[in-house]
Amino acid sequence: MLSVRVSVSKKSVRPGESVTATARVKAAAATARETLLSVNAADVTVKPGSVALGEVGAAGRTARVTVRVPADAGPGTVKLTAKVTAAKAKPVSRTFTFTVVEAPSSGGGSGSGAGSGTSLPTAAVPQVAPLTNSSFQSVPAIRAPQVALPPVSAPQTAPSPEPVTPVAGLRAVPDDGWDTGDLAALQAGWLAALTSTGAIVFVRVRVARRRRDVRRARHLYAGKRLTAARLRTLPPQLSGRVRRRAFSG
Incomplete structure (x- = not known):
């Protein structure tokens, strides 16, 4: 029984960029022979379009293909299909996608360059009256409240315990002899x-x-x-x- 898993290096690309697709092919029940992986999609270029994997077992084999997006491609989702075939085995396929985003416009760069090289005439700039005059009264400064923080004392360590001295109770042993x-x-x-x-x-x-x-x-x-x-x-x-x-x- 064949199985295939596909992952892409990035989920979104711009027109003219490429993305790498990695396929992992495994055979569960027995070793698959003459195994072939093919990847195809519309409006993009896949190289190589097919990869011969030969014998594939439970350990599996990995194959990589490069998908290139045309420079004039519009934004949208690109859908690709990876198909695996082998001798005396049922073929399996897996579909994966990535997104083509819109390329940045070139007008923004030229406008920024023009702004940095030239300056507008003084007459074109409107004259703005100063914000302060003789009738403006400044806001008095607000003093932050004084909060007395508790004193912080240095950390103290507990004194070492005194050594324990063993205490033994001693008493006189009675004499075993016979008295009167x-x-x-x-x-x-x-x-x-x-x-x-x-x-x-x-x-x-x-x-x-x-x-x-x-x-x-x-x-x-x-x-x-x-x-x-x-x-x-x-x-x-x-x-x-x-x-x-x-x-x-």
């Missing part, structure tokens, strides 16, 4: 534990003896009611060592 109060508390706790243990052992022994006396009293007073008096009258029980000697002897 700690030792007394430990001893009191140990004695309390020992006393509690002894009391528990004593109570257990008393309970065990009480149960043993009850069993002896039931054995001795079989069929009788056990009372506190009878329990107190129980004969003392020999220790195991004495009983073994009595039975052995």
Whole structure:
């Protein structure tokens, strides 16, 4: 698929001047072969009228032609057509325009030269009365109001910040050793534990003896009611060592 873009060096020219037209041709789908660019228009001269571009791909190729406007051309718009053809491709065309402006007249230059070389006679120049006379009163001068502007002081910079000094809180570390109060508390706790243990052992022994006396009293007073008096009258029980000697002897 062919595409063409055209731009001109200037949009307006005068009769007898030239303008350069630049055409950019590209082929999108595949490479175009035997590509030819032709530019034509009425009442102007285009050189060269056609440009052979050969093979054109996606990168494109550029061609330039010069369009000359005749010296006797009148003002108006010139319309040009750029056409691109290639083998096995559909031709494309693009229309572009530029404007022909009217040339400046030559009378202005001669009049300016005559004015600079000759001078008019004094009689032809009308006499103008002076603008001021004795009856004219001048306008008093107007004084501008005095405005007091605020004083402008020199720019001041902020003082540099003071250096930051690290502050550390120090305190005495307690000694890890044992003092008298700690030792007394430990001893009191140990004695309390020992006393509690002894009391528990004593109570257990008393309970065990009480149960043993009850069993002896039931054995001795079989069929009788056990009372506190009878329990107190129980004969003392020999220790195991004495009983073994009595039975052995």
